[in-house]
Amino acid sequence: MITPPDIDLTEPAPSRLRQIVTSIAHGLRHPTLRGLAWGLAAVPVVLLIYVLALIPFTPSINDLRKAKAAKPSVVLSADGQQLTVFSRANRDWVPLAEISPHVVNALISTEDARFYQHRGMHLQRTASAAMNTVQGKVQGGSTITQQLARNLYPEEIGRARTMTRKIKEAITSLKIEAVYSKDEILETYLNTVPFLYNAYGIEMAARTYFDKTADTLNVLESATLIGMLKGTSYYNPVLNPERALQRRNTVLGRMVRHQKLPAEQLAALKQMPLKVDFERQEPELGPAPHFTQQLRRWLIEWADRNSYNMYADGLVVHTTIDSRLQVMANEALTRQADKLQTLSDADWAQKSGWTAKGAKRELMLTFVRDSAEYKAAIKAGQSDEQSFKELAGDVTFMQKLREDKTRLQAxxxxxxxxxxxxxxxxxxxxxxxxxxxxxxxxxxxxxxxxxxxxxxxxxxxxxxxxxxxxxxxxxxxxxxxxxxxxxxxxxxxxxxxxxxxxxxxxxxxxxxxxxxxxxxxxxxxxxxxxxxxxxxxxxxxxxxxxxxxxxxxxxxxxxxxxxxxxxxxxxxxxxxxxxxxxxxxxxxxxxxxxxxxxxxxxxxxxxxxxxxxxxxxxxxxxxxxxxxxxxxxxxxxxxxxxxxxxxxxxxxxxxxxxxxxxxxxxxMGDRWGQGxxxxxxxxxxxxxxxxxxxxxxxxxxxxxxxGLSKQAPPPGLEPLPLPGAPLAEITPIEPPLGSAVTVQGPQGGAPTGMLSPPPIKYVNIQILPAAPAPAADLPAMQSPPPRAVEAGTQDAPRELPVLQMSAPRVVTEP
Structure with missing residues (x-):
């Protein structure tokens, strides 16, 4: 321990603090053997205190038990059909028994050969990795359990190359070993590890890269997928097949070393090609994806308010959707929209509608100038004329632009x-x-x-x-x-x-x-x-x-x-x-x-x-x-x-x-665009x-x-038939105030613009003086406008006003 000079306890606190700092600085400049010994002895104590301080910042045993029993939320229709599953990632959990043994053998041989012997940490391997890191040679020393800790709790543990992260990872792995069995650790690890292309877990990886299930993976396919774990992007068999092949062969060699593969098979296996059968696995959308997306937002808020985890607590959400009606709606919309799209494509065809002269061509020019490609060209220094000419001459660009803008929606x-x-x-x-x-x-x-x-x-x-x-x-x-x-x-x-x-x-x-x-x-x-x-x-x-x-x-x-x-x-x-x-x-x-x-x-x-x-x-x-x-x-x-x-x-x-x-x-077109x-x-x-x-x-x-709306008017407002001249012969009239006039329409047949003959009209009309027009900011009924009113009614006269309005865009319908 460093021996400081005597401290005068009678001095005021600030003075004593200065004395302590001075004494520590003196001790560091002039250490004694006894001080060095005490200092070295204090290192593990300080380290222990630091480790203990980090424990509250790692997942608890209770959290691990919840993760062990994690189950995504399921959304059901009113008639009990599954609409979707709310899981954190695109994965399909499979039991360890339904995973090829070649996968397990390759994983243990490559990532953690002493997996069944340690209790979460391999001390010798961890120490070796730490020494190499100090020397500038980055080397992984994590066990499968430690890797699982990172996969399960990426936010709590993180992936930074720091001592704090390694300590939190080690603490969590020890806790995992206390809660999970070795087989459960393997099963959880293989079902949560990421494999690129939004594929999580070995089952989704098997489907993505080899178009098969996890239980049917052979030794070469298993070695390829496990080989990716060292660096999924670097050893991606789709984009980097040569690296992936080399890494696969390295995994095969380690399987031989740990007696998980006969040595006499190694040479022949190394000569085999990758044979990747890639197909990106999209999440199951279900029959009502827009509905379930709206529901997801609601459920996130509901789960937060009620202290549930929508991705892990196995909630079952019963909805009002009728799966039979949902299917009918999907089919009706798709079938009819596809027909309309054919008509739209004809209207907006490349020659007749898209590039021909007229309003559609002007709109097309606007779309080109609105595009990100045009704006990027202008930003790069090209002139408007040059940018437009290049894009308009790009057949692929123009076709994609037309398809995007003229894709009908519903x-x-x-x-x-x-x-x-x-x-x-x-x-x-x-x-x-x-x-x-x-x-x-x-x-x-x-x-x-x-x-x-x-x-x-x-x-x-x-x-x-x-x-x-x-x-x-x-x-x-x-x-x-x-x-x-x-x-x-x-x-x-x-x-x-x-x-x-x-x-x-x-x-x-x-x-x-x-x-x-x-x-x-x-x-x-x-x-x-x-x-x-x-x-x-x-x-x-x-x-x-x-x-x-x-x-x-x-x-x-x-x-x-x-x-x-x-x-x-x-x-x-x-x-x-x-x-x-x-x-x-x-x-x-x-x-x-x-x-x-x-x-x-x-x-x-x-x-x-x-x-x-x-x-x-x-x-x-x-x-x-x-x-x-x-x-x-x-x-x-x-x-x-x-x-x-x-x-x-x-x-x-x-x-x-x-x-x-x-x-x-x-x-939309005039022939097919009306509602x-x-x-x-x-x-x-x-x-x-x-x-x-x-x-x-x-x-x-x-x-x-x-027929409620077809009932006859009250007595006194007698309907008149519609005999008389053709529609063209009806002329506007300006009768004197207070007079009663009869307006006659055509005899039989539908008036111009009508879909069928109208029923009887009520045409006995009396012309009254105009009242003052209402103020613009008052409701229309507070001060009646100039009007014509029906004669002969028993109730208050019904008003037929002189119209005034302020209108933006007008809509029409035949």
């Missing part, structure tokens, strides 16, 4: 309207290609599928399906001197129409007039109440035609509110979580239904939407798919056929589909198969009476 969702249970969820055409979820993540303009909110708000406000309007051109002041003129594909017919027909035939001119009656604030409020609760709705008049982007999940849930008598139930995906022993950890119930609109208005609106399927834009459900069940729905198409929508309601199931391109600058042609077939085929398989009862009926 989303599909089905749920039970009574309890919100999600029954089927398809987020894209192919999860491997497009992991973006078009059910819950994508926000797209809903087009005419948003119109039911407008008509629902009107019905809640006292309007009735027989209320009369004129299908005529509408000019709506934008507030800046310009006008918005919402129109339909075939132009206005000039004929009187009812509110019901406005929705059945998806007439933009009628919808705009209805929107003027109720105002955007009420429409947005109803949409939120019914289920559009995550997306922002712009409270402008053009909202009536679906200009605010929303998700498919919100829209399908909102339509479910209609079926549920106007009561909203949030979508639900999990019913219960069980532990590994089958005990229920937490059960979940459907949320209490919230009243979004009156039952009377909901039933009236739903019955109007029966007409969409029976005679309107959704008639293909009956004619093409032969569905005779009690159903109602709505199509939707946004401007230039950018988005196609269709949602169909059944008493037991509501399903909707969206179709479009990820880049909304790419649009009735693009999205409706997916929903139609799905329902057709669900009814055929009797998963859905074709005899089920809505609570809304059939």
């Amino acid at each position: 989303g599909f969702l089905a749920l039970n309207p009574s309890n919100g249970h999600v029954m089927a969820w398809v987020g894209s055409r192919d999860f491997v290609i497009d992991q973006f979820d078009h059910v819950a993540q994508a926000r797209r303009q809903p087009g005419s599928t948003f119109k039911p909110f407008v008509y629902g708000a009107a019905l809640e406000n006292g309007s009735r399906p027989y209320d009369g309007f004129m299908d005529q051109a509408v000019d709506i002041a934008m507030g800046d001197g310009s006008f918005w003129r919402p129109s339909d594909g075939g132009g206005p017919s000039g004929a009187p129409m009812t509110l019901r027909e406005g929705l059945v035939y998806s007439k933009n001119t009628i919808t705009a007039q209805v929107m003027q009656i109720v105002g955007p604030a009420r429409v947005a409020s109803l949409a939120r109440s019914m289920g559009v609760r995550q997306s922002k709705l712009d409270e402008v008049m053009s909202l009536a035609l679906g200009t605010s982007p929303v998700t498919l999940r919100e829209m399908v849930a909102s339509y479910g509110t209609l079926v549920n008598d106007g009561r909203y139930v949030p979508p639900m995906v999990v019913t219960r979580v069980e532990d590994r022993n089958g005990q229920v950890v937490e059960a979940f119930q459907s949320a209490v239904a919230e009243t979004a609109m009156s039952t009377a208005a909901a039933n009236m609106l739903l019955d109007v939407m029966r007409g969409v399927v029976d005679q309107g834009t959704g008639a293909g459900i009956r004619s093409r798919y032969g569905i005779k069940a009690d159903v109602a729905g709505k199509t939707g198409t946004t401007q230039d056929n950018t988005d196609g929508w269709f949602i169909l309601m059944h008493p037991q199931l509501v399903a909707g589909a969206w179709v479009g391109f990820n880049d909304n600058r790419v649009t 009735a042609q693009s999205a409706l077939p997916m929903v139609g085929e799905f329902f057709q198969q669900a009814i055929k398989a009797k998963v859905v009862d074709a005899r089920a009926r809505f609570s809304a009476p059939d």
